Every structure is written in C-alpha cells, then in structure tokens.
Amino acid sequence: MTFNPADELAAYLPVRSLIPLIDDVREKVASSKQLPGCITLGIQIEKALRDTPLSILDIQQSLTDPLASSLRRLAAEYPIIESSSAKIADQFSVYREVLPHSDAELIKGHVIYDLYFRVSRFDPFPPGMLVRQIGLTLSVAIDELRRCGLSIDQVGDLLAASSLVVGTLGTSFNDADPSTGLHETVQSPNDVPSSFGSPTEVAFHRWRSGHHVFALISLFCRYFLECGLSAATSEKFDELCLHVDKATATLRGTTAAMWYAADFPAEIYGQEVRPSMESEKTPQGFSGTQNFDYERLKEARDLLHVNLVNILGERLKDWPEDLGESYLEFKEAELEDMENHILIAAKMVGRGASIFSSKNREEELPPPEAAVDMLRRMAEEKFRQLRGLVAR
Numbered sequence: 001m002t003f004n005p006a007d008e009l010a011a012y013l014p015v016r017s018l019i020p021l022i023d024d025v026r027e028k029v030a031s032s033k034q035l036p037g038c039i040t041l042g043i044q045i046e047k048a049l050r051d052t053p054l055s056i057l058d059i060q061q062s063l064t065d066p067l068a069s070s071l072r073r074l075a076a077e078y079p080i081i082e083s084s085s086a087k088i089a090d091q092f093s094v095y096r097e098v099l100p101h102s103d104a105e106l107i108k109g110h111v112i113y114d115l116y117f118r119v120s121r122f123d124p125f126p127p128g129m130l131v132r133q134i135g136l137t138l139s140v141a142i143d144e145l146r147r148c149g150l151s152i153d154q155v156g157d158l159l160a161a162s163s164l165v166v167g168t169l170g171t172s173f174n175d176a177d178p179s180t181g182l183h184e185t186v187q188s189p190n191d192v193p194s195s196f197g198s199p200t201e202v203a204f205h206r207w208r209s210g211h212h213v214f215a216l217i218s219l220f221c222r223y224f225l226e227c228g229l230s231a232a233t234s235e236k237f238d239e240l241c242l243h244v245d246k247a248t249a250t251l252r253g254t255t256a257a258m259w260y261a262a263d264f265p266a267e268i269y270g271q272e273v274r275p276s277m278e279s280e281k282t283p284q285g286f287s288g289t290q291n292f293d294y295e296r297l298k299e300a301r302d303l304l305h306v307n308l309v310n311i312l313g314e315r316l317k318d319w320p321e322d323l324g325e326s327y328l329e330f331k332e333a334e335l336e337d338m339e340n341h342i343l344i345a346a347k348m349v350g351r352g353a354s355i356f357s358s359k360n361r362e363e364e365l366p367p368p369e370a371a372v373d374m375l376r377r378m379a380e381e382k383f384r385q386l387r388g389l390v391a392r
C-alpha cells in the first residue's frame with residue numbers, strides 16, 4: 001500500500017490515545033492561518049443552532065458551506081510530506097504494538113475493517129496529519145450535508161461535534177470571538193465540490209466517508225472520556241463535568257455520523273454495499289465490533305464508569321448534583337445511540353440475519369439471529385445499567 005494524498009477518501013488515523021498527541025497538535029497549529037476561522041465558524045454554528053429555529057437551507061447556505069471551505073483550507077496547510085511511493089507500515093504490526101496481548105484474530109479483524117474503509121494507521125502519528133485528516137474528513141461530510149436527508153437535529157449533532165473537534169485543537173477555544181470570521185471566509189465558486197456520480201457511487205461515498213467521520217469523532221469522544229478519568233481520579237468534579245458534556249456531544253456526533261453513513265436506499269445496501277463487505281479476504285463479512293476506534297472508546301467509557309462508581313457509589317442521587325446530571329445525559333446519549341443503530345439496521349436489513357452469523361451455517365442449527373435483535377440485546381444491557389444508576 002502506498003500514500004495517495006490525492007485520494008480524499010482515504011483516512012490516516014492514530015492507534016494511540018490523543019493524550020498526549022493533542023498537545024503536539026496544538027503547538028503545530030498555533031501558527032495556522034485557517035484554524036481561528038474554523039473555530040469561530042464552529043462556535044457561530046453551534047450558537048445559531050441553539051438559539052434560532054433555522055431551516056436546513058439557512059444552515060447550509062450561510063453556515064456549513066463556509067465551514068467546509070475553511071476546513072479544506074486548513075487541511076491544505078498540512079500536506080503529507082512523504083513521497084507518494086512511501087510505504088505504509090504493515091498494519092498488523094502497528095496494531096500489535098498497542099495490543100500486545102490481544103488475540104491475533106481480533107487484530108486481523110481491525111486490519112480487515114480498516115482495509116475495507118481505506119483507513120491506514122500510523123504510529124507514531126505526525127501531529128500535522130491529524131489536522132489534515134480532520135480538515136478533509138469533516139469537510140467531505142459537511143459538503144454532503146447539503147444533499148443528504150439528515151434531520152435538522154442530526155445535522156446539528158454532527159456540526160456540534162465537528163465544532164468541538166476543531167475547537168479542541170485551539171488553545172484559546174473559549175476566547176474566539178464569534179462576531180468575526182463568518183464574512184472573512186470568502187468562498188470561491190470552485191471551492192464546493194459538485195454532486196458526483198450514480199446513486200451507487202453516492203452510497204459508497206457516504207458509507208465510507210461516514211465511517212471516517214464516525215472514527216474521527218470517536219477518537220475525540222475517547223479523548224474527553226480519558227480527560228474525564230484523570231479529573232475524576234483527582235476528584236476535580238467541575239472539570240469532570242465539562243469533559244463528560246464534551247463526551248456526550250461527540251457521542252451524539254457519532255450517532256449522526258452513522259445516519260449520514262447509512263443515508264442511501266436499503267436496496268443499494270442489500271445489493272451492492274453488503275456484498276462488497278464479503279470479499280475473498282472477508283468470507284465471513286465483518287461487523288462494527290471490529291471497529292478499533294469504537295472499541296477503544298468503549299474501554300475508556302467503561303473505565304470511567306467503574307472509577308466513578310468506586311469513588312461516588314452506584315446511585316447518581318449520591319453524586320454531586322451537576323455531575324449526576326451530566327453523567328445521566330451521557331448515559332442517555334449512549335442508549336439513544338444504540339436505539340438509533342437498531343433503526344439503521346432495521347432500515348437496511350429489516351429482520352434479516354446478521355451478516356456475521358448467517359455465513360457458513362450448518363443446516364441443522366437454529367436460524368441465525370436477526371441483526372436488529374443482536375443490537376436490541378446490546379441496548380437492553382445499556383438500559384439495565386441506566387436504570388441501576390437512577391434507582392432511588
């Protein structure tokens with residue numbers, strides 16, 4: 001595999017936590033000409049979405065187009081320096097370094113998943129590469145918002161999470177002045193990519209770029225959860241609240257990214273996309289459970305949960321009030337994410353069997369489990385945990 005910087009639909013992602021990478025990234029972008037504009041636009045969009053009952057058209061024309069252009073210019077500030085013949089290190093070894101005790105099959109699962117979605121992993125990860133990836137991945141999805149059928153809430157969640165991601169790169173995020181920037185980011189007519197291709201091409205574009213957005217926002221959600229864990233261990237509960245709120249906003253962003261990725265007809269999913277996931281290399285097909293970034297996010301989430309329960313007890317009523325409220329909102333977002341996932345799977349495959357369990361199945365075995373039922377079992381587990389927390 002070689003670098004192909006022209007391929008905007010390839011994603012380069014880290015395998016390690018964003019702590020401490022974010023510090024290096026902040027240093028790197030301190031002199032960026034584009035970042036302040038992106039941050040300001042992000043803040044303006046969030047504010048507009050919060051305060052005004054805007055229509056999708058308003059949001060697209062006056063807000064998201066300048067943000068997408070600005071993000072593309074941000075990406076352009078950080079080109080990949082390596083030549084196009086530079087080799088990407090063997091992906092299994094990159095994963096093995098960070099998962100020394102994991103089963104080889106599990107690692108192969110991550111590699112296969114990445115290969116399908118054209119994700120390459122680097123370790124160590126150059127800070128400029130993260131900025132570039134954020135610019136490219138978010139601008140591609142934000143461009144597509146004008147054409148896709150997401151609800152205004154989903155658009156809002158995706159933009160709020162994007163704004164948080166970009167804002168996290170700036171050291172003076174909270175100082176950015178929302179009154180400047182919007183009109184400074186002049187958009188040239190050639191800046192906005194036009195619609196492309198057949199319905200099938202659009203479907204693959206959204207399926208792939210949606211998974212990139214999902215992965216990128218998951219990385220940041222994990223980062224906020226890890227920051228939360230360090231605040232929890234030093235019992236800085238106000239700081240913890242802020243991190244949990246950011247984790248909630250990014251988690252909601254991943255839910256919206258999932259809807260964006262799956263925003264195309266079920267027929268195309270069944271006839272084109274699903275079969276494309278069952279290649280020679282993946283005779284069993286594959287599942288979101290092989291998604292490395294989501295698995296790490298879950299680990300960070302569970303670690304924070306266990307620590308909070310150890311420090312504060314099993315019932316939210318015994319926690320500091322603000323923290324209890326923030327954490328409950330996070331747990332709600334988690335359950336709602338699962339509920340949305342069920343709806344997406346139902347839209348695509350109805351009561352069809354999970355791609356995984358339907359393969360190479362002996363005839364005498366009971367019928368394979370429906371994908372939606374697998375997801376419902378996962379949702380039940382989350383609901384059980386939530387009920388435990390709010391019990392009086």
Ligand code: HEM
Pocket residue numbers: 210211214257258259261262274286287288289290291294341344345348349353354355356371372374375
């Ligand atoms: C952009 C992100 C995602 C999208 C658009 C998405 C979409 C879907 C769709 C369409 C199905 C039905 C699958 C089929 O053809 O059988 C499904 C099933 C499923 N998804 Fe996801 N998913 C995403 C991420 C994830 C992640 C991160 C997980 C990790 C837990 C996950 C876990 C599952 C499971 C367990 C099933 C049911 C069985 C199966 O593996 O096929 N998904 N998802």
